[in-house]
Amino acid sequence: MFLTSHDWWVFAFRWLHIISGIMWIGHLWYFNFVQSPSMPKIPDEQKPAITKFIAPAALFWFRWGAMSTIVTGLILAALSGYVGSAIALGIGAHNPHDTAIGIGMWLGAIMWFNVWFIIWPNQKKVLGIVDATADEKKKAARLAGLTSRVNTLLSIPMLYCMAAASHYAFTS
Amino acid sequence: MKNPLDSLGQTVFLGFVLTLIVHYVIRAISA
Numbered sequence: 311m312f313l314t315s316h317d318w319w320v321f322a323f324r325w326l327h328i329i330s331g332i333m334w335i336g337h338l339w340y341f342n343f344v345q346s347p348s349m350p351k352i353p354d355e356q357k358p359a360i361t362k363f364i365a366p367a368a369l370f371w372f373r374w375g376a377m378s379t380i381v382t383g384l385i386l387a388a389l390s391g392y393v394g395s396a397i398a399l400g401i402g403a404h405n406p407h408d409t410a411i412g413i414g415m416w417l418g419a420i421m422w423f424n425v426w427f428i429i430w431p432n433q434k435k436v437l438g439i440v441d442a443t444a445d446e447k448k449k450a451a452r453l454a455g456l457t458s459r460v461n462t463l464l465s466i467p468m469l470y471c472m473a474a475a476s477h478y479a480f481t482s
Numbered sequence: 483m484k485n486p487l488d489s490l491g492q493t494v495f496l497g498f499v500l501t502l503i504v505h506y507v508i509r510a511i512s513a
Contacts, residue, residue, distance in 0.1 A: 406512040459487035466497030467504040480509055
């Protein structure tokens, strides 16, 4: 019975981790590649379609995708037996896998922190979910936008680390 | 000075530059 096999559970959490990661980074890239550049081109009377309906729904799947990604990722690393070594960046282990996945995990953890503790609290002000003055809204939009850009930047080396840990030998 | 992160193109470019740095950091730590 496959459900009793360790290999199945390692694979199941890897599968759920990838699904969650696509949910998260897919929305991150939607915000940065599609929504933000399009906003200045949308007539003012049509902007509420984005700010009242699409952005709140996208932010829901974005932030919970981030949460699910880090939880399934940590379980996956623990089940695989390298969570401690990876968090320590494989220093002293001479193990490119643990160093690569460890740097990827730290980049992902920074991105998760940015989502839950910078982007989402500031977006709540921008979207009027919590009260804020016009000046506070402007500052919150700037901070949330820049942090979202930081996460887009970090997503490129993060995905390199995640894929390279298992699929690139670092021998050349 | 304009923040390079205001430009999507510069953000992606910097992402690839950072990836190159990360690549060599991985090789240095794990050597």
